[in-house]
Amino acid sequence: MELSKDPNSNPGRTEDSDSELELYTIPSSSRWFAWDEIHETERTTLREFFDGTSMSRSPKIYKEYRDFVINKYREDPTRKLLFTDVRKSLVGDVTLLRKVFTALEGWGLINYGATSGDTDAEGCGGGAEDEGWRVRVEEGAPNGIRVVATPNSLKPITLPRGATTKDGSGPSSGFSSDCVKLPPLASYSDVYGDLMKQKQKEMNCGFCGDKIDSGHYRSSKDNFMICAKCFTNKNYGDNRSAEDFTLTVSSENSGEQGAVWTEGETLLLLESVMKHGDNWDLVAQSVQTKSKLDCISKLIELPFGELMLGSAHRNGNSNSVNGYVNNVKQVQSSSSSSNHQETSKAQDQSHDLTNENEQNGDAVEESPSKRQRVAPLSDTSSSLLMQVGLIASVVDPHITAAAADAATMALCDENLCPREIFDVEEDYALSVNSANNSARAHGDEGVEMKSSNQSEIDARGQKDGIPLTLRVRAAIATALGAAAARAKLLADQEDREVELLVATIIDAQVKKLQHKVRHFDDLELLMEKEHAEIEELKDSILTERIDVLRRTFRSGITRRKDYSYVKS
Amino acid sequence: MKTPASGFYRNPVKFRMPTSENLVPIRLDIEIDGQRYKDAFTWNPTDPDSEVVLFAKRTVKDLKLPPAFVTQIAQSIQSQLADFRSYEGQDMYAGEKIIPIKLDLRVNHTLVKDQFLWDLNNFESDPEEFARIFCKDMAIEDPEVGPAIAFAIREQLYEIAIQSVVSARESRLSKKGRRGAEYAPVSKGGAVAVDLVKLFGPKSSVVRKRKEWDVYEPIVDLLSNEEVDALEAKEERNFR
Numbered sequence: 001m002e003l004s005k006d007p008n009s010n011p012g013r014t015e016d017s018d019s020e021l022e023l024y025t026i027p028s029s030s031r032w033f034a035w036d037e038i039h040e041t042e043r044t045t046l047r048e049f050f051d052g053t054s055m056s057r058s059p060k061i062y063k064e065y066r067d068f069v070i071n072k073y074r075e076d077p078t079r080k081l082l083f084t085d086v087r088k089s090l091v092g093d094v095t096l097l098r099k100v101f102t103a104l105e106g107w108g109l110i111n112y113g114a115t116s117g118d119t120d121a122e123g124c125g126g127g128a129e130d131e132g133w134r135v136r137v138e139e140g141a142p143n144g145i146r147v148v149a150t151p152n153s154l155k156p157i158t159l160p161r162g163a164t165t166k167d168g169s170g171p172s173s174g175f176s177s178d179c180v181k182l183p184p185l186a187s188y189s190d191v192y193g194d195l196m197k198q199k200q201k202e203m204n205c206g207f208c209g210d211k212i213d214s215g216h217y218r219s220s221k222d223n224f225m226i227c228a229k230c231f232t233n234k235n236y237g238d239n240r241s242a243e244d245f246t247l248t249v250s251s252e253n254s255g256e257q258g259a260v261w262t263e264g265e266t267l268l269l270l271e272s273v274m275k276h277g278d279n280w281d282l283v284a285q286s287v288q289t290k291s292k293l294d295c296i297s298k299l300i301e302l303p304f305g306e307l308m309l310g311s312a313h314r315n316g317n318s319n320s321v322n323g324y325v326n327n328v329k330q331v332q333s334s335s336s337s338s339n340h341q342e343t344s345k346a347q348d349q350s351h352d353l354t355n356e357n358e359q360n361g362d363a364v365e366e367s368p369s370k371r372q373r374v375a376p377l378s379d380t381s382s383s384l385l386m387q388v389g390l391i392a393s394v395v396d397p398h399i400t401a402a403a404a405d406a407a408t409m410a411l412c413d414e415n416l417c418p419r420e421i422f423d424v425e426e427d428y429a430l431s432v433n434s435a436n437n438s439a440r441a442h443g444d445e446g447v448e449m450k451s452s453n454q455s456e457i458d459a460r461g462q463k464d465g466i467p468l469t470l471r472v473r474a475a476i477a478t479a480l481g482a483a484a485a486r487a488k489l490l491a492d493q494e495d496r497e498v499e500l501l502v503a504t505i506i507d508a509q510v511k512k513l514q515h516k517v518r519h520f521d522d523l524e525l526l527m528e529k530e531h532a533e534i535e536e537l538k539d540s541i542l543t544e545r546i547d548v549l550r551r552t553f554r555s556g557i558t559r560r561k562d563y564s565y566v567k568s
Numbered sequence: 569m570k571t572p573a574s575g576f577y578r579n580p581v582k583f584r585m586p587t588s589e590n591l592v593p594i595r596l597d598i599e600i601d602g603q604r605y606k607d608a609f610t611w612n613p614t615d616p617d618s619e620v621v622l623f624a625k626r627t628v629k630d631l632k633l634p635p636a637f638v639t640q641i642a643q644s645i646q647s648q649l650a651d652f653r654s655y656e657g658q659d660m661y662a663g664e665k666i667i668p669i670k671l672d673l674r675v676n677h678t679l680v681k682d683q684f685l686w687d688l689n690n691f692e693s694d695p696e697e698f699a700r701i702f703c704k705d706m707a708i709e710d711p712e713v714g715p716a717i718a719f720a721i722r723e724q725l726y727e728i729a730i731q732s733v734v735s736a737r738e739s740r741l742s743k744k745g746r747r748g749a750e751y752a753p754v755s756k757g758g759a760v761a762v763d764l765v766k767l768f769g770p771k772s773s774v775v776r777k778r779k780e781w782d783v784y785e786p787i788v789d790l791l792s793n794e795e796v797d798a799l800e801a802k803e804e805r806n807f808r
Contacts, residue, residue: 093690
C-alpha cells in the first residue's frame with residue numbers, strides 16, 4: 001500500500017494498479033482533484049507556492065506536501081489526521097504546512113470520511129478501472145443520510161395562518177371549510193353535503209379560535225375570518241389590515257343548523273345565480289336574508305346546483321313563473337346545455353367563454369353534435385329529472401312521446417282513483433304531441449315553449465288539490481314530454497341544417513360547372529378566331545403562289561429548267 | 569499590521585516580530601522582600617504606555633502583591649518595550665530565512681518537547697494559533713500550556729529578529745555597496761538558519777526521512793507531583 005501510494009516512487013506501477021486502487025470518498029465539490037496535476041483552485045488558495053518568489057515554496061514542494069498529507073490520511077481513513085502528526089514528517093515552515101493542511105481539510109481531501117464517520121463506502125466498489133491515480137467522486141450524500149425538509153416546513157409561508165394548526169397556534173379546523181374548493185363532481189355535494197353543513201355550523205374565528213356566532217369579519221384577501229371581538233381588538237392576524245376585512249352578518253338561524261331556506265329564498269337564489277353567475281357577493285346581496293356562504297352551500301345542496309353554475313351565463317333570460325314548473329324547465333334547459341358543455345369539453349379542452357356567450361339564452365339554436373347524444377348517462381348528475389331529460393334527448397322524439405304516454409298510463413293503472421285527474425295529464429301529453437307537431441310545422445321554439453308552458457300551467461292549475469306524490473309523477477311525465485319535444489326540435493333543426501349544407505354544396509357545384517362551361521366557350525371562341533386567321537393565311541399564300549407562277553410565265557422561263565430545278 | 573508584498577524576499581524587512589501580529593514577548597521575574605513574581609505575556613508595542621501602569625496596578629491588585637511591585641512591574645515592561653522599539657526602523661534580514669524552533673518547557677505538570685521549522689518571512693504565521701492546534705492535537709488539557717508554547721515561540725523569534733538586525737548591520741558595514749547572495753545564510757552566530765538549498769533544492773524531498781521523524785516529533789509528558797517538586801527545587805537552585 002505504502003509503495004503504490006507514494007506517487008514519486010511509482011513510475012512503473014502497472015502490475016499492482018488494479019489491486020491497489022481503492023475507493024475514497026471525497027466531497028463532490030472537490031472532484032477537480034487529481035494526483036498528477038495541480039488544479040486552479042489549489043493555485044488560487046495557496047498562491048505563495050506558485051509566484052516563484054521563494055525557494056522553499058514551489059509547486060513541486062506543494063505537490064509533495066499535498067501528496068504526503070493525503071496519503072498519510074489514507075493509510076487509515078477512519079482516523080482523523082492531526083496536523084501535529086503530519087508536520088514531524090515534513091520539512092518546512094510550520095505555518096505554511098498548517099495552511100496546506102487546513103486547505104486540504106477544507107476541500108475534504110483529508111479527514112472527510114473521518115469526521116462524518118461514514119467510511120464503509122470505500123473499497124466496496126472495486127477498482128477495475130485503469131484511470132491511474134484519478135479519484136472517483138461520489139455524488140452527493142448517500143440516500144440514507146440525505147436531509148429531507150420537514151413535512152410542513154413551507155406551510156407557514158405559503159398558507160394563511162389558519163393552516164398551521166399543527167403548531168397549535170390557534171385557528172381550528174373549522175376555518176378550513178371556508179377554503180374548501182369543490183371539485184367539479186356532482187357526487188361531491190351528495191357525499192359531503194352533510195359534512196359541509198356540519199363544518200359550517202362550527203365556524204370558528206381564525207385568530208382566537210372561538211366559535212363565531214352571528215357576525216364575523218372576512219378578509220377579502222384570503223377569506224380569513226375573525227370574530228367581531230377580535231376585529232374590535234385589532235387582532236387581524238398576519239399580513240392583514242383592517243381594510244381587508246368586510247363585515248359579514250350571517251342570519252341568526254344559519255348559526256343554529258346550517259340554513260333553513262324558504263321556497264322564496266331558494267327561488268331568489270336561483271334567479272340571482274342565473275343573473276350573476278358565480279359572483280357570490282352579488283348573489284348574496286340579492287338574496288339579502290342569507291350570507292354568501294349560505295348561498296353557496298345551498299346551491300351545492302340543490303341537485304342541479306353545480307350545473308346551474310356552469311350554465312348560469314347562458315340561461316340568463318329564461319326566467320319565468322312559479323316554483324315547480326320553473327325548476328323543471330331549468331333542469332331541461334340546463335341538461336341540454338350542460339350536455340353541450342360536456343361535449344365541447346371532450347372535443348377540446350379549451351372551451352372559451354366567448355363561445356359560451358354565443359350560445360347565450362336559446363340553446364336550441366345551436367345544433368347538437370353527434371357526440372352529445374352518446375354522452376354517458378351515469379356521470380352527469382344524480383338528479384332524476386336530469387336523467388330523464390338526458391334519456392329523452394338520447395332517444396327518438398316519437399319514442400319519448402310514447403314513453404311519456406306509457407308512463408302516464410302506467411301511473412293511472414297503478415292508482416285507479418286519480419285516473420280522472422290524470423285525464424288532464426293525458427290531455428297534457430296530447431298537448432305536448434301537438435306542440436311537437438306545431439314545432440315540426442313552424443320550427444319555432446318560442447311557440448313550442450309557450451304552448452308547453454301553457455299546458456303545464458293548466459295542468460298545475462287543475463291539480464291544486466292533488467297529493468304531492470302524484471304531482472311529482474305528473475311532473476316527471478311532464479319532463480319526459482317536454483324533453484321529447486325538445487329533442488324533436490333539435491332533430492328538426494339538424495335536418496334543416498343538413499339540408500342547408502347540402503344545398504350550399506350543390507350550389508357550389510353548379511357554380512363550378514357554370515364556370516367551366518364559360519371557360520370552354522371562351523376557348524371555343526379563341527379557336528374559331530384562330531381558325532379564321534389560318535384560313536385567311538392559306539388564301540393569301542395561294543394567291544401569292546398564283547401570282548408568282550403568273551410572273552414566271554410572263555418572264556418566259558422555260559418549263560424544262562423549272563423541272564430540273566424541281567429534280568435537283 | 570501591514571503585510572509586505574511578495575517581493576520582500578529580495579529586500580530587507582524593517583524590524584518587527586515576524587508574525588502576523590506584532591506582539592512583543594514580555595517576561596517578568598521580580599523579587600521583592602522574599603516574594604517572587606514570575607510572569608510571561610505579550611504586549612502590543614503600539615498600545616499607549618499609560619496602559620503599562622494600569623496593567624501593573626491591576627496585576628498587583630489581582631495577585632494581592634505588595635504595592636512596591638507596581639513600579640517594578642511597570643519599569644520592567646517599559647524597559648523591555650524600549651528595547652524592542654530601539655530596533656524598530658532598522659533593517660532586519662534579507663532573503664529567505666527558515667529557522668528551527670525548539671520547545672522544551674514545563675508548565676505545571678506538563679512537559680513539552682518539540683522541534684519544528686519557522687519561516688521568518690512568513691508574516692501570516694501565528695504562534696498562538698499554532699499552540700492552540702498543538703494542544704488540541706496532543707490532547708493537552710491544561711489551559712496554561714498553549715499560551716506558554718506561543719510565548720516560547722515568540723521569545724525565540726524575538727531573539728532571532730534582534731540577532732538579524734545586528735548581523736544585517738554588520739554585513740552592511742562589511743560588504744558595503746555590494747549585494748550579497750540572497751540565499752546565503754546571513755547569520756553568524758546564534759540563530760542557525762537551515763540550509764535552504766539542501767532542504768528545498770530540486771534533488772531533495774520535503775518528506776523527511778523516517779529516522780528524523782523522532783527528532784521533530786512533539787513529546788508531551790505528564791509529570792507526577794514528586795517530579796515537579798524535584799524540578800522546581802532544581803530550578804530554584806539554578807536561580808540562586
